[in-house]
Amino acid sequence: MSQMTAKAIRITQFGGPENMELVELPLGEPGPGEIRIRHKAVGLNFIDVYQRTGLYQLPLPLNLGMEASGIVEAVGEGVTHLKVGDRAAYASQPPGSYSQARVMPARSVCKLPDDISFETGAAMMLQGMTVNYLLRRTLPQGGLQAGDHVLFHAAAGGVGLIACQWAKALGLQLIGTAGSDEKCALAKAHGAAHVINYAKEDFVARVKEITGGQGVKVVYDSVGADTFMKSLDCLRPFGLIANFGNASGKVPPFDINVLAGKGSLYATRPTLFTHLASREASQTMADELFAMVSSGKVSIKIDQQFALADVAAAHRDLEARKTTGCTILIP
Ligand SMILES: NC(=O)c1ccc[n+]([C@@H]2O[C@H](COP(=O)([O-])OP(=O)(O)OC[C@H]3O[C@@H](n4cnc5c(N)ncnc54)[C@H](OP(=O)(O)O)[C@@H]3O)[C@@H](O)[C@H]2O)c1
Numbered sequence: 001m002s003q004m005t006a007k008a009i010r011i012t013q014f015g016g017p018e019n020m021e022l023v024e025l026p027l028g029e030p031g032p033g034e035i036r037i038r039h040k041a042v043g044l045n046f047i048d049v050y051q052r053t054g055l056y057q058l059p060l061p062l063n064l065g066m067e068a069s070g071i072v073e074a075v076g077e078g079v080t081h082l083k084v085g086d087r088a089a090y091a092s093q094p095p096g097s098y099s100q101a102r103v104m105p106a107r108s109v110c111k112l113p114d115d116i117s118f119e120t121g122a123a124m125m126l127q128g129m130t131v132n133y134l135l136r137r138t139l140p141q142g143g144l145q146a147g148d149h150v151l152f153h154a155a156a157g158g159v160g161l162i163a164c165q166w167a168k169a170l171g172l173q174l175i176g177t178a179g180s181d182e183k184c185a186l187a188k189a190h191g192a193a194h195v196i197n198y199a200k201e202d203f204v205a206r207v208k209e210i211t212g213g214q215g216v217k218v219v220y221d222s223v224g225a226d227t228f229m230k231s232l233d234c235l236r237p238f239g240l241i242a243n244f245g246n247a248s249g250k251v252p253p254f255d256i257n258v259l260a261g262k263g264s265l266y267a268t269r270p271t272l273f274t275h276l277a278s279r280e281a282s283q284t285m286a287d288e289l290f291a292m293v294s295s296g297k298v299s300i301k302i303d304q305q306f307a308l309a310d311v312a313a314a315h316r317d318l319e320a321r322k323t324t325g326c327t328i329l330i331p
Contacts, residue, residue, distance in 0.1 A: 004028075007331070008099035009311050012061045014054030017312035017319075020064065020098075030076035030103050037088060037109065038101040041122035043067030044304075044314050044327040045158070046222075046247055051095060052315065055246065058095070064311075065097030065329075069112055069121035079106040081279070087112040089121035089286075091129055093273055098311060100331045107279045110286040115294055123326035124300045126272065127158040128289040130244070131166050133275045136288075138268065140217045140240040146171025149216040151207055151234050153223045154247060155192055156183035158326045161301050163220070164190040169297040175210055177203050177227075179321055186324055190301075198227075207234040215239060225249035229258075237263035244270055301325035 004027040011019045030036050048064050050056040069089035072082050082088060090097075092108035112121045135144070144150065150167065154160045155176025167174035168191030176192035178184045184195035196206045207216060215236035221227055222245030231241055243251055259265040276282045292298040304327040306314040317323050 006100040006102065007308070008063050008096070008102070009065065009308065010061050010063050011052060014052065014057075014060075017052070017315040020052065020312055020315070022309050025063070025099070027101055028103055030074050030079075030106075032077040033079060033106055034076040034103055035072050035079060035082055035106045035109060036074040036101060036103045037068070037070045038073050039068045039070040039097065039099060039122075039331045040118035041069050042097050042099075042308065042329040042331060043091075043122045043124075043126055044311075044318060044329060045126050046245060046318065047126075048095075048098075049315060049319055050246065055250065063096040063099065063102075065099070066093070066095055067091045067122060067126040068097040069118040069125075070101070072109075073101065076106070081283070082106055082109060082111065087114070087118070087121075089116075089118075089125050091126035091272065091276070098308060098329065100308075108276045108282040110283055113290050113294060116290065119302060119305075119328055120293070120300045122328050123158075123302050124162070124289065124293060125286070127326065128162050128293070128298070128300070129275070129285045130159055130272050131162045132285055132288050133270065133272060134220050134242060134244065135163065135166055135170060135172070137275065138218075138220075138240075138242045138270055140266065141238050144170070144172060144217060147173060149173045149175060149211050151175045151177070151203075151216045151219040151231065152192075153177045153198075153219075153221050153227055153231070155187035155195065156324045158323075159222065160187060161190045161325045162298055164192045165298045166292060167191065168193075169292065175207060175216065183324060203227075204230050204233045211236075218242060220244065222246075223248050224251050229254070232258065232262050232265060235263065235265055238266070239263065240266040240268065242268050242270060302328055304328075305330060
């Protein structure tokens with residue numbers, strides 16, 4: 001019998017989008033705890049850029065991509081929550097979702113509810129579960145209550161537009177930043193209570209103005225280097241900064257005493273994958289997202305779609321801040 005293969009996107013060295021190659025890879029049978037899934041749609045995420053450039057160092061050669069949806073094609077020993085023919089979606093390590101099909105750990109792969117399309121499933125798993133753990137599990141002392149202000153950077157992006165809607169559903173006053181007036185309007189239309197164009201406005205001053213001089217309880221900062229220190233100045237005493245990304249570069253090392261001077265602040269650097277460490281945790285995180293999407297409280301806005309073979313163009317647009325909402329690749 002001839003060996004099964006699948007097309008996939010791979011890098012053999014870190015660098016620019018041109019390093020991504022479409023290759024044909026062998027496709028085996030799933031081992032214990034694994035499945036084989038045939039992808040219908042693949043999600044594009046900023047973490048894919050960090051892995052491509054080597055900002056996050058993983059062994060080479062590296063098959064890229066952390067998120068997809070598709071149909072379960074084979075099930076390994078010990079996997080009980082999925083069967084052949086199931087519609088499924090995931091955000092999961094290790095990378096390798098930029099492909100027609102793959103063998104992978106089953107732990108974080110979840111059955112996709114019938115009312116959620118493959119496109120939406122691929123677009124929402126990683127960014128939607130990220131918003132879930134940020135707004136509901138990455139909290140300041142005493143938690144967040146309806147009416148509380150939070151600052152959320154890059155509010156018109158993939159994570160951002162989901163956060164605007166989920167925050168509104170929780171009754172939070174989300175102050176969203178974005179890099180153009182059009183992006184600000186988009187964040188506002190998705191539930192941000194206030195928006196700041198940080199390309200031309202001083203966001204610290206505007207946050208102080210909006211909160212009557214008090215500052216916010218939490219800043220969710222995925223922009224990193226460009227915003228981190230200023231984000232600290234937006235917090236009220238005992239406030240929390242959650243730096244969860246590096247779109248503008250990693251936050252440089254800083255003196256922890258700064259947190260004392262600015263009001264006994266808390267700082268955390270969370271990642272989704274700690275929240276997906278077990279099968280049970282993964283399923284809970286996904287079920288909570290499915291409920292938000294199925295109820296219509298969160299709608300997934302797919303503003304860009306590319307063929308898998310055109311992934312370099314997708315990366316270029318994402319890095320050039322040309323995208324809004326979610327982006328998917330069709331294998
Ligand atoms: N830790 C985690 O668990 C986790 C999980 C998911 C995502 N993330 C992070 O969350 C962020 C958003 O992810 P996403 O996939 O939804 O991407 P995205 O927000 O759709 O795209 C990134 C956005 O960041 C803003 N940005 C600011 N400075 C930038 C720069 N120098 N270069 C490029 N973009 C810049 C841009 O919006 P403006 O033009 O409006 O500034 C851009 O559109 C990323 O930093 C990602 O790494 C973290």
